[in-house]
Amino acid sequence: MGKGRLEAFSDGVIAIIITIMVLELKVPEGATWQALQPIIPVFLSYMLSFVFIGIYWNNHHHLMHLVKHISAGIMWANLNLLFWLSLVPFATGWLGQNHFQPFPVALYAVLLDLCGVAYTILQITIERRHKDDLRLKDIMQRQRGKGMASLFLYTAAIPLAYINTTISGLLFITVAIIWFIPDKKIEKMVDGEIEK
Amino acid sequence: MGKGRLEAFSDGVIAIIITIMVLELKVPEGATWQALQPIIPVFLSYMLSFVFIGIYWNNHHHLMHLVKHISAGIMWANLNLLFWLSLVPFATGWLGQNHFQPFPVALYAVLLDLCGVAYTILQITIERRHKDDLRLKDIMQRQRGKGMASLFLYTAAIPLAYINTTISGLLFITVAIIWFIPDKKIEKMVDGEIEK
Amino acid sequence: MGKGRLEAFSDGVIAIIITIMVLELKVPEGATWQALQPIIPVFLSYMLSFVFIGIYWNNHHHLMHLVKHISAGIMWANLNLLFWLSLVPFATGWLGQNHFQPFPVALYAVLLDLCGVAYTILQITIERRHKDDLRLKDIMQRQRGKGMASLFLYTAAIPLAYINTTISGLLFITVAIIWFIPDKKIEKMVDGEIEK
């Protein structure tokens, strides 16, 4: 019950975040191909952020799946995550409108880092309330490996943005690919719940 | 459970997409009939896209109704569909503000095509996970006929936009009418579920 | 199940409609009382529309409460209602920014009329699918009286806007008051369901 509302509220906020980003794609004047060109970098940054927000929603879904107790701590750790995620549309718009210049790329990497840290805090808060749940612990350890790798790559992308923004971009895409590879074990656990 | 959140998240995103389109209807200066006239094409393009997004929501609803297992593949195929649908407000605004000129009409048709392809990918991904479910297979085959016709008409609308945009417009309306005709069999299946 | 998604989707769209209206309240430049004054009519029109959308949500809630079968017809009748409701933010913004001039007031009344007609169509569509449900019929007849009075008052407000917009405004407020008076019988029925 309490968990249902937490999930529903998070789903709502994440759905709005992922969708209002498209408002940065301002309708250009003129019906020509040339009129569309300036918004191509905005479109690419939107695509990238859509994937990242999608990954967070996916992971949030798996994480919450086995949660049984909602405490005030979990509520606030969840709101903290949503706060940092809500800044992604701003950072994405800045990234796209400045055609991936070093500072916006670095700031985008910093924000992804902060989102990752907020997610880790949420994981730890949940873990503390569910010390005896071995399945939850297992799911978390599996997410943590990928999570640590993501944080490392985001952090590396910050200084690298000042050397070559393409390298930072490739690091972002690498993180996305890491999360795209499905974890068969998590899937089976989640699916097992449904089949029961 | 997992399915519930997938549906809720999709509903949220589709609800936002269908509603933020109305933001393209910018409040005009002046309280006269003349002040309203420039936004009539924007209004017509909004109406058209509202119907298309409505059709997608309706079909998504029927498709998900019989789904039992959610895999990572289904999650990503669903997010892929939502991504292309999220671009509809942009294409709609461009269409309306340029009074249905050839290039925006063609781009709109391309986007509807991409949404259709994304929907087909979602169908196939779901089908693979539910090989033994004959009812689901039946619903899908019924949707597929209409789906193929839609893709064909959208594709035809792309080059035809450069000959006469009215023809493309009529093709869009034809697709909408195809989907308006309810499939009695699908309805009975869905309703049967509720009555049980 | 099917009904749950219809309600959730409608709730989502209505929640967005009621909230994005506030975006018309543009943040003024300057931190003085004078800077706030031009947005007072926008604020008043927002308040009025918030109440109307709130009434629709409330009635939709009561109407759906007893629905058991969802048909394609109900789906489309519901989407039709949501379409006209989605235009309320636009009409509200136009009303407020033009300080309740005759034409925007008349257009606002026309839109409320169209929303009312769309709601009536939804009621009739639901009634046809539930011919034997006496409780549903009872709820509907109770709503219909108020509905007919509202449509009459909205329609009267259209020509009266050209004589005196204040009269139209008073008619709008009258409609709101009509719906504010709770129907004890509907409440008991809905509450009875919960207590069972």
Next chain:
Amino acid sequence: MGKGRLEAFSDGVIAIIITIMVLELKVPEGATWQALQPIIPVFLSYMLSFVFIGIYWNNHHHLMHLVKHISAGIMWANLNLLFWLSLVPFATGWLGQNHFQPFPVALYAVLLDLCGVAYTILQITIERRHKDDLRLKDIMQRQRGKGMASLFLYTAAIPLAYINTTISGLLFITVAIIWFIPDKKIEKMVDGEIEK
């Protein structure tokens, strides 16, 4: 059932309110640190309002948890609360864009006061319908202490804004801290419900 939709609708509206506030963070021109500086106060005001809306969602969640009967009065008291909360993005944007000048700070405090009063009205309306529910009464008395303190601090912040806005700001932060401290008893009650 009726309660479920009330919660879902409120969650939707609150999720939209908390997220559209970020649209006030307009993407600046230029990819430099200087370009970001003007939006720092807007960011700070966003952070503050995010916390306040988060607190309201949290409290709303606890309040609704034990509600069993939904009356028309509760529906309207809830919509009244959502109305005042929906003005928070506007007041926040005005606060941030004017760098916390006295009048916007005072208006922000007035709005928080009005939200607090609306919440109290909702509490009283719910209490009247649940006279025999001792657990609900207990939760409410616990919230009321904090609620009264908040209203007192908001009211104090109004005149103090004209003496020193920093004091008002500190009062706002004090309110946030008051609510951050979790009430162990409420948590156990809510959690108890889940474990049952």
